[in-house]
Amino acid sequence: MPWAVLLGLLAALLLLLLLTRRRTRRPGEPPLDRGSIPWLGHALEFGRDAASFLTRMKEKHGDIFTVLVGGRYVTVLLDPHSYDSVVWEARTKLDFHAYAIFLMERIFDVQLPHYSPSDEKARMKPTLLHRDLQALTEAMDTNLRTVLLGDATEAGDGWHEMGLLDFSYNFLLRAGYLTQYGVEALPRTPQSQAQDRAHSADVFHTFRQLDLLLPKLARGSLSVGDKDRVSRVKGHLWKLLSPTNLATRAHRSTWLESYLLHLQEMGVSEEMQARALVLQLWATQGNMGPATFWLLLFLLKQPEALAAVREELEGMLRSAEQPVSQMTAIPQKVLDSMPVLDSVLSESLRLTAAPFITREVVVDLALPLADGREFSLRRGDRLLLFPFLSPQKDPDIYTDPEKFQYDRFLNADGTEKKDFYKDGKRLKNYNMPWGAGLNQCLGRSYAINSIKQFMVLVLMHLDLELVSPEAEIPEFDLSRYGFGLMQPEHDVPIRYRVRP
Numbered sequence: 001m002p003w004a005v006l007l008g009l010l011a012a013l014l015l016l017l018l019l020t021r022r023r024t025r026r027p028g029e030p031p032l033d034r035g036s037i038p039w040l041g042h043a044l045e046f047g048r049d050a051a052s053f054l055t056r057m058k059e060k061h062g063d064i065f066t067v068l069v070g071g072r073y074v075t076v077l078l079d080p081h082s083y084d085s086v087v088w089e090a091r092t093k094l095d096f097h098a099y100a101i102f103l104m105e106r107i108f109d110v111q112l113p114h115y116s117p118s119d120e121k122a123r124m125k126p127t128l129l130h131r132d133l134q135a136l137t138e139a140m141d142t143n144l145r146t147v148l149l150g151d152a153t154e155a156g157d158g159w160h161e162m163g164l165l166d167f168s169y170n171f172l173l174r175a176g177y178l179t180q181y182g183v184e185a186l187p188r189t190p191q192s193q194a195q196d197r198a199h200s201a202d203v204f205h206t207f208r209q210l211d212l213l214l215p216k217l218a219r220g221s222l223s224v225g226d227k228d229r230v231s232r233v234k235g236h237l238w239k240l241l242s243p244t245n246l247a248t249r250a251h252r253s254t255w256l257e258s259y260l261l262h263l264q265e266m267g268v269s270e271e272m273q274a275r276a277l278v279l280q281l282w283a284t285q286g287n288m289g290p291a292t293f294w295l296l297l298f299l300l301k302q303p304e305a306l307a308a309v310r311e312e313l314e315g316m317l318r319s320a321e322q323p324v325s326q327m328t329a330i331p332q333k334v335l336d337s338m339p340v341l342d343s344v345l346s347e348s349l350r351l352t353a354a355p356f357i358t359r360e361v362v363v364d365l366a367l368p369l370a371d372g373r374e375f376s377l378r379r380g381d382r383l384l385l386f387p388f389l390s391p392q393k394d395p396d397i398y399t400d401p402e403k404f405q406y407d408r409f410l411n412a413d414g415t416e417k418k419d420f421y422k423d424g425k426r427l428k429n430y431n432m433p434w435g436a437g438l439n440q441c442l443g444r445s446y447a448i449n450s451i452k453q454f455m456v457l458v459l460m461h462l463d464l465e466l467v468s469p470e471a472e473i474p475e476f477d478l479s480r481y482g483f484g485l486m487q488p489e490h491d492v493p494i495r496y497r498v499r500p
């Protein structure tokens with residue numbers, strides 16, 4: 001029997017090799033690079049360091065090419081002038097959701113009957129915009145104060161040390177969780193706020209254990225020990241976020257109410273609802289903390305930039321209608337009038353936001369590029385844009401692209417700079433941390449408001465410094481999707497205290 005299994009496996013492998021090796025480039029298709037390892041193709045190099053691999057491929061083939069990655073053919077487009085042909089293409093041709101559904105099932109064990117991503121999007125979109133956005137922003141302000149200032153006060157006078165990534169991720173995720181999933185009681189009391197702090201800390205610490213294992217989980221390379229850990233951690237999160245536990249929470253966002261109703265209307269079981277709510281915690285809260293980590297780090301490493309942000313904030317607060325001591329929330333007007341902080345955030349995202357923008361090719365189609373060329377794409381392949389390389393790190397667009405230059409997105413008159421050029425032509429998509437087109441991030445206004453609120457609170461109320469100001473900025477690790485983050489043991493130590 002073992003021999004039969006072995007022979008079967010060998011036969012399957014051989015068939016696989018024959019199938020994947022048969023593909024050749026057809027006229028009109030992008031250059032094809034299958035790499036030297038059958039079936040795997042370039043999977044190892046891609047997984048290790050996508051940015052270096054894609055740079056090498058770009059030098060070899062130009063700004064469009066097809067590579068074999070773990071049995072899939074992926075066409076990579078790196079010309080930002082042509083990105084609109086992809087991001088505005090109809091879903092019936094280039095589908096955003098197929099890969100998201102695959103990740104949802106593989107990583108979060110979520111299977112939804114009669115699931116329609118476009119119905120879900122139509123339903124959820126209004127809960128992140130306009131009046132609902134204002135409600136989210138106001139709640140976020142209060143919750144940031146509860147966790148950030150409350151934790152620091154609870155810990156007592158004097159300096160506290162922790163890692164900068166832990167600091168940023170912890171406070172933003174906890175406040176974001178309370179904002180979207182609700183708080184212990186309304187009106188808040190000192191006791192209910194202490195409970196909010198403890199409960200949200202439990203959610204964060206459990207979530208973070210899963211977050212650290214996600215790259216391995218996505219690649220399917222968990223060890224036996226990791227698998228046990230993942231199922232324990234998921235079990236705890238499902239309990240914490242179960243509809244029954246959430247039912248008693250106060251001040252739940254319209255986002256949560258709408259999402260729960262949507263799941264119930266689909267007939268999703270309570271257990272599956274809890275899994276979907278954990279997935280949503282990751283999707284909505286997984287990026288703000290890491291983005292803020294880099295923003296704070298660049299500011300702490302560049303005193304001139306930090307001084308410019310401080311000066312802008314102090315000017316705004318001086319001209320605000322209310323004195324700072326009486327402010328219970330940062331007015332939206334203040335958040336909207338901080339072009340220096342906006343520029344710092346855009347610059348920090350330019351250097352660190354590295355999402356893969358992927359679409360499934362649903363039908364054979366012709367992809368027109370901005371320079372007049374046209375390429376055939378095959379149904380069943382995947383299309384990938386990687387704006388991190390171009391436009392974001394493109395030396396033709398940005399001088400010294402590796403350098404953090406806090407005023408890069410400011411005009412001489414202090415307004416936002418929006419004109420950037422490549423090959424003498426003005427670019428529409430010159431910085432893409434939020435994606436672009438039909439599937440551009442729906443939470444970006446909420447995320448931008450939250451990050452700015454957090455920065456304003458830190459600047460107003462805390463003294464915060466690097467423990468080793470002379471230490472180098474840590475290596476950017478792109479094996480994690482999204483933002484290149486280090487493992488916790490390489491986090492950047494900081495110390496902070498509530499200003500006396």
Ligand code: HEM
Nearest residue numbers: 284287288291355357358433434435439440441442443447
């Ligand atoms: C710094 C924080 C964030 C970053 C950098 C970020 C980035 C992105 C990117 C790049 C995409 C587009 C992916 C693609 O086109 O393939 C996206 C989509 C999306 N984001 Fe965000 N995001 C952030 C925060 C949030 C938050 C806070 C929410 C909600 C509360 C959110 C909700 C969404 C949704 C719903 C989509 C999918 C849109 C669709 O289905 O068309 N994001 N995000």
